[in-house]
Amino acid sequence: MEKAYDLVVRGGTVVDGTGAAPLEADVAVKDGRIAAVGKVSGTCAEELDAKGLLVTPGFVDIHTHYDGQATWDERMQPSSWHGVTTVVMGNCGVGFAPCKPEDHDRLIRLMEGVEDIPFPVLSLGLPWNWESYPDYLDALARRRFDVDIASQLPHAALRVFVMGERGANREPATEADIHAMAAIARRAAEAGAIGFSTSRTLNHRTSDGQPTPTLTAGEDELTGIALGLAAAGKGVLQFVSDFVDPEAEFDMLQRIVERSGRPLSISLVQSPREPLVYRYLLERMRAANEKGLRMRAQVATRPVGVLFGLELTVNPFSRHPSYREIARLPLDERVARLRDPGFRARLLAEESDSPKTPGLSPARSWDKIQLMGEEPDYEPRPETSIAAIAERQGKDPYEIALDHMLTNGGRGMLYLPLLNYADYSLDPAYEMLNHPDVVPGLSDGGAHVGMICDGSFPTTNIVHWTRDRTRGPKLPLEKMVKAQCRDTAETVGLYDRGLLAPGYRADINLIDYDRLTLKAPEVAYDLPSGGRRLIQRAEGYVATLLAGQVTYRDGEPTGALPGRLLRGAQDAPAAMAAE
Numbered sequence: 001m002e003k004a005y006d007l008v009v010r011g012g013t014v015v016d017g018t019g020a021a022p023l024e025a026d027v028a029v030k031d032g033r034i035a036a037v038g039k040v041s042g043t044c045a046e047e048l049d050a051k052g053l054l055v056t057p058g059f060v061d062i063h064t065h066y067d068g069q070a071t072w073d074e075r076m077q078p079s080s081w082h083g084v085t086t087v088v089m090g091n092c093g094v095g096f097a098p099c100k101p102e103d104h105d106r107l108i109r110l111m112e113g114v115e116d117i118p119f120p121v122l123s124l125g126l127p128w129n130w131e132s133y134p135d136y137l138d139a140l141a142r143r144r145f146d147v148d149i150a151s152q153l154p155h156a157a158l159r160v161f162v163m164g165e166r167g168a169n170r171e172p173a174t175e176a177d178i179h180a181m182a183a184i185a186r187r188a189a190e191a192g193a194i195g196f197s198t199s200r201t202l203n204h205r206t207s208d209g210q211p212t213p214t215l216t217a218g219e220d221e222l223t224g225i226a227l228g229l230a231a232a233g234k235g236v237l238q239f240v241s242d243f244v245d246p247e248a249e250f251d252m253l254q255r256i257v258e259r260s261g262r263p264l265s266i267s268l269v270q271s272p273r274e275p276l277v278y279r280y281l282l283e284r285m286r287a288a289n290e291k292g293l294r295m296r297a298q299v300a301t302r303p304v305g306v307l308f309g310l311e312l313t314v315n316p317f318s319r320h321p322s323y324r325e326i327a328r329l330p331l332d333e334r335v336a337r338l339r340d341p342g343f344r345a346r347l348l349a350e351e352s353d354s355p356k357t358p359g360l361s362p363a364r365s366w367d368k369i370q371l372m373g374e375e376p377d378y379e380p381r382p383e384t385s386i387a388a389i390a391e392r393q394g395k396d397p398y399e400i401a402l403d404h405m406l407t408n409g410g411r412g413m414l415y416l417p418l419l420n421y422a423d424y425s426l427d428p429a430y431e432m433l434n435h436p437d438v439v440p441g442l443s444d445g446g447a448h449v450g451m452i453c454d455g456s457f458p459t460t461n462i463v464h465w466t467r468d469r470t471r472g473p474k475l476p477l478e479k480m481v482k483a484q485c486r487d488t489a490e491t492v493g494l495y496d497r498g499l500l501a502p503g504y505r506a507d508i509n510l511i512d513y514d515r516l517t518l519k520a521p522e523v524a525y526d527l528p529s530g531g532r533r534l535i536q537r538a539e540g541y542v543a544t545l546l547a548g549q550v551t552y553r554d555g556e557p558t559g560a561l562p563g564r565l566l567r568g569a570q571d572a573p574a575a576m577a578a579e
Helices: 100-113 119-125 133-141 156-163 175-190 219-232 246-260 276-288 321-326 332-339 341-349 386-393 399-405 427-433 455-469 477-491
Strands: 005-013 023-030 031-038 044-049 053-056 058-062 082-091 148-154 196-200 236-241 264-268 295-299 305-308 370-372 413-419 439-442 508-511 521-529 531-535 541-546 548-554
Touching: 005 508, 023 370, 053 413, 053 477, 058 413, 058 455, 058 477, 082 541, 100 119, 100 156, 100 531, 133 148, 133 175, 148 156, 148 175, 156 175, 156 196, 175 196, 196 219, 219 246, 236 531, 246 264, 246 276, 276 295, 276 427, 295 427, 305 399, 321 332, 321 341, 332 427, 341 399, 370 386, 386 399, 386 439, 399 413, 439 455, 439 477, 455 477
Parallel strands: 005 044, 005 053, 058 082, 082 148, 148 196, 196 236, 236 264, 264 295, 295 439
Antiparallel strands: 005 023, 023 031, 053 508, 305 413, 370 413, 508 541, 521 531, 541 548
């Protein structure tokens, strides 16, 4: 006799993604979708006991960079360790399709520079069994994953594909170039691209220091591509910008949305250089939405910060002559040299041979750099900075930093909060998260593998913002769950998920809320060619389900891989859409 349900989650505290208060209920699953929520009495093939656990929709992370990893790996970790069941990649205008064979290395160098993924990893890992963007989607469609994956058409790859060297060198696009890019954008959207992304920030450079090809693309080019999506009647727009002239830049974005009719999201953080510009942009966004335009901001929910360590891309001694002598030695040999009293004294006595360590100047940042502990603190205080510790102990900050990096066999890390933390406070992030046109994002899962480890943002959203914050107000649990489930899904047109309601995708998390803990970042050597990457785990995810199948139990994969490529927007269940 056929069972009424494939699976029932029994007796959990359901936070359903609508923003409604938690309630105790069962959740029944049939054929990969939610069949019932409430008191479920029908027979089932499997039960999960959720008594005392939170039951939420799977998290939807709309800002990742798994474009390469998805071609060689089945598991989109670290995201899938953190309750994420859907990822959107191809952000910031970088990716690997479309691409002609002669431009393979060019796009790898761009991704190496922008997203800190080493050239050998990408060179060995990418199969390059595509040239056009539809070919790339077809290659992904043949694979299976532990999450669902949506992809955006990246502007840098598109520009180089159409314009070649002229595109890479940021020359203005001709009318013919724009027409060609618009045609490719239309075909990409029709083939299943969920949108188009571009970058207008100087922070994005190739590994040899050149700005991203899209940095100075004109409004005519951006409008033409957006109109390509409009011709297909599909796709969202994603922009990252320095907003050096926020009024002019937002005016341009608004005109593009007005002309194309396509929804847009921008990456928004508080910059230490212009700490109040985010408020201006939020005001403009609110006004644009009141006019009927669809514009949202993706915001980081903790400081966007850089990690330093002996295993990582940079550390405070990277440009010191003595350290450069040993930089290529295996870690254990470097640790031994750094612990040698004579070598240590020589290293601490000398100056960097560059006024700025790559990416920043630690000598001028000790008042912000923190010691990364076993229990990460993402809203640290000034008195826990290396400068404060050094003053209390009467030591040189470099000595404090070196001693900490030598802990745990040379695996100790330092943390420098850069964005969203101009005044040692996350209150700007709290303000942004309370804005009606904001969604959490910018985790960059799959990228910045040697400097940043923010794929764990979804866990921070629960642990810090709804439970543990002490330096300011918290957010209601139901609000944060809605934000990173339903709101993120709707931002990119995925209307079939993000809710625990009949007909919706059975993407579900069972969470031990009291035990949910974010672990310290660590280094793994599991990329192609033995490449290094930062990873971060969590404790307290009892189970994660994707399309009704249990993909993770207590943080460990079950072997189930129901994830697939999502081709474009997904409609809401018919019964719900009709209401």
